[in-house]
Amino acid sequence: MQTEKNRINVGHEIVIPENPVSHFLFSNTRSAWIWLVIRLYLGYEWLMAGWGKAFGAKRDNWTGENAGAAIQGFIKGALEKAEAGKDVSGWYASFLEDFVLPNAKLFSYLVAYGEVLVGLGLIVGLLTGIAAFFGGFMNAAFLFAGTVSSNPLLFILATWLVLAWKVAGWYGLDRWALPYLGTPWDRKAKA
Template identity: 70%
Template structure:
C-alpha cells in the first residue's frame, strides 16, 4: 500500500486572525456581549411571563405555533415538513418547549456575556434562530444567526476575554498547551 502525501493548506491571514489569534478576542468580546444581551433580555422577559413559565406555561408557544401553521397554509413562509413537526411534536409538548425556550435563551445569553463555553452557547443560540426562521419569523433572527455562526467558528478565541480562557484548558481543549 503506497503512502499518500498529506497536503496542508495554510490559513489565510484574515481567518487566521479572526479565528485563531487571541488579539481578535476584543472584537469577539463586543459581538458576544451584544448577542448575549439580546438573548438574555429576550429570555428574561419570558421567564417572568406566566404564558411562558407561569400558570399558563405553553400558551405563548401554542400561539406562536398556531401562527406558524397558519403561515404554512397561506404562504410558503413555513415548509410542510416543519409545519408537521410543529403540529405533531411541539404543539403537544408546548409546556415543555415553553420552559426550554425561555430558560435556554437565558443560558445562551449568560454563556455569551461571561464567555463560558462560548462556542456551545452560540451554537444553541443559532439553533433557536434557525427554529424561529423555519417557523416564518424574520425579525432579528437572520442577524443573530450570522453573528452566532461566526462565534461558533471563532470558539477558540471568542471567549478569550471571558471564562473560556481558564475553563477550556481545564476541560481538555483539542489544541493542548497554549503557545506564547
C-alpha cells in the same frame, strides 16, 4: 520542487495552509476584542429575550401558570403561514403540529430558560462556541417558523462566534475553562 511546508497532500489528509485573515480572526487572541463586542451584544439580546419569559412580565404564558400558551400561539401562527403557502415549509409545519404543539409546555420552558442560558454563557464567555451554537439553533428554528425579525442577524453573529470559539471567550471565562476542560479529540489522542 515541493517542500514539506507547502504540501497539500500529507498521507490521507489534505492540508491547506490557513490564510492570515482567518488565522487572525479565529485563532489569534488579538482579535478577541472584536468577538467580545459581538458576544456581549448577542448575549444581551438573548438574556433580555429569555428573562422576560422566564422571570419577567411574560412569565405567565411561558413558565408560569399558563406555561405553553405563548408557544401554542406562536405555532398556530406558523401553521397558518404554512397553510397559506408562505414562509413555512410543509415538513417544518408537520414537525410543529405533530411534535412541538403536543409538548408546548416543555418547549416553553426550553425556549425561556435556553435563551437565558445562551445569554449568560455569551456574556460571561463560558463555553462560548456551545452557547452560540444553541443560540443559532434557536434562531434557525424561529426562521423556519416564519419569524424573521432580528433572527437573520443573530444567526449570522452566532455562526461567526461558533467559528471563533477558540478566541471568542478570551475576555471571559473560556480563557481558563477551555485549557482546563480540554477538547474531546485531544483527550482521545493522549489516551
